[in-house]
Amino acid sequence: MKILQEKYPKGTLKGQKSDGRYIDGYLYRNLQILAKKIVEDMTFLGVIYSSTYEVGTGKSVLATQIGETWSYIMKKEHNVDVPFSIKNIVFRPEDLIERSFEVPKYSFLLLDEWEDAHYWSKLGITLRQFFRKCRQLNLFIMIIIPNWFQLPLGYAVSRSVFAIDVKFNEGFERGYYSFYSFPAKRKLYIEGKRTYNYYVVKPDFNGAFTDGYGVPRKVYLEAKRKDMEHFEDTKYNLTMDEIELNVKREIIAKLRDKWQGTKKDFAEGLGISTRTLQRYYNKGNKAKSLEKEGKTSLTDTYSNKPIAIGTIAKGSKSIGGIAT
Numbered sequence: 001m002k003i004l005q006e007k008y009p010k011g012t013l014k015g016q017k018s019d020g021r022y023i024d025g026y027l028y029r030n031l032q033i034l035a036k037k038i039v040e041d042m043t044f045l046g047v048i049y050s051s052t053y054e055v056g057t058g059k060s061v062l063a064t065q066i067g068e069t070w071s072y073i074m075k076k077e078h079n080v081d082v083p084f085s086i087k088n089i090v091f092r093p094e095d096l097i098e099r100s101f102e103v104p105k106y107s108f109l110l111l112d113e114w115e116d117a118h119y120w121s122k123l124g125i126t127l128r129q130f131f132r133k134c135r136q137l138n139l140f141i142m143i144i145i146p147n148w149f150q151l152p153l154g155y156a157v158s159r160s161v162f163a164i165d166v167k168f169n170e171g172f173e174r175g176y177y178s179f180y181s182f183p184a185k186r187k188l189y190i191e192g193k194r195t196y197n198y199y200v201v202k203p204d205f206n207g208a209f210t211d212g213y214g215v216p217r218k219v220y221l222e223a224k225r226k227d228m229e230h231f232e233d234t235k236y237n238l239t240m241d242e243i244e245l246n247v248k249r250e251i252i253a254k255l256r257d258k259w260q261g262t263k264k265d266f267a268e269g270l271g272i273s274t275r276t277l278q279r280y281y282n283k284g285n286k287a288k289s290l291e292k293e294g295k296t297s298l299t300d301t302y303s304n305k306p307i308a309i310g311t312i313a314k315g316s317k318s319i320g321g322i323a324t
Contacts, residue, residue: 001025003072013212023069024207027179030162031066034140035073038106039080043131044140045160047185049148051198052167058174059144059166063110064089064214070108070140082107086219091227093126096141100130105138112224113144127155149193156189163188165198175210178203 002020009019034044046066050057067084074080082104089110090099096111103109127143145151148163156163163185165178180188181204192200213220267277 022210026205027207032073035077046142047160047163048144051165057166062166062209063142067108068214086215086223097130100137108140111143157186175208178206
């Protein structure tokens with residue numbers, strides 16, 4: 001089916017024969033179900049990975065197309081404007097929480113694939129902190145990962161509502177994917193993880209997508225390049241405890257002036273005491289004061305090291321009891 005006819009008049013996209021961008025009808029209807037339910041105080045998590053080759057399959061292309069489709073559906077279903085732009089894309093787990101406070105309610109937020117030595121550890125920690133206290137933001141979050149079986153179990157089995165396997169076709173041809181509903185992706189993870197077998201369960205449906213990011217290509221590539229350059233030197237051999245502590249410090253530094261609840265709730269969400277939280281607040285105040293004087297940076301004061309950067313189905317079936 002075709003959508004976004006005004007955004008993409010004929011001739012805008014390569015090989016385009018009519019106005020609009022193509023999206024698989026089954027995928028559209030599943031996104032439509034989520035859009036209808038998100039206004040009922042829901043937050044959703046979707047996952048994109050690749051089973052055929054971990055890089056270059058087009059995961060970011062499809063994810064950004066889903067992002068612009070989500071904006072289209074929310075406007076159509078609820079007359080709610082939730083624009084999708086480069087501001088809806090982050091490249092590090094730590095930035096996911098901060099950005100969630102900057103986009104409108106019901107927005108689509110994409111954590112694009114970005115790996116360093118501790119990517120998976122920081123991803124799990126960040127998602128845990130996010131879902132403890134950020135449900136009221138009512139966001140549709142999508143994360144891109146290279147490998148489905150490395151996702152922390154809780155998010156693969158319970159938290160995520162669907163998974164999409166973006167893969168090459170014969171001859172390394174891009175533009176194909178398989179969609180796994182809640183029960184299908186749960187079975188895929190539990191039964192397939194032991195031997196990394198992606199064929200233990202059939203997808204609910206297979207789909208295809210065309211080329212072209214859902215945001216301007218030049219803007220997207222520039223944002224990703226800047227993020228990579230900025231953090232390419234922050235590589236340290238840290239323990240799990242050090243990683244988690246640094247992530248919590250980063251979250252506090254980013255959200256201390258944005259958090260709307262009590263400090264007690266904030267501390268509980270991070271799994272620390274209010275006394276510890278207050279100590280971090282005090283360090284933050286001192287850091288800001290010193291930073292104005294040009295003596296140090298906020299990150300330097302928090303740590304002596306820079307913080308390293310880490311049932312939907314087709315047809316008449318349903319997701320979580322919601323009929324399609």
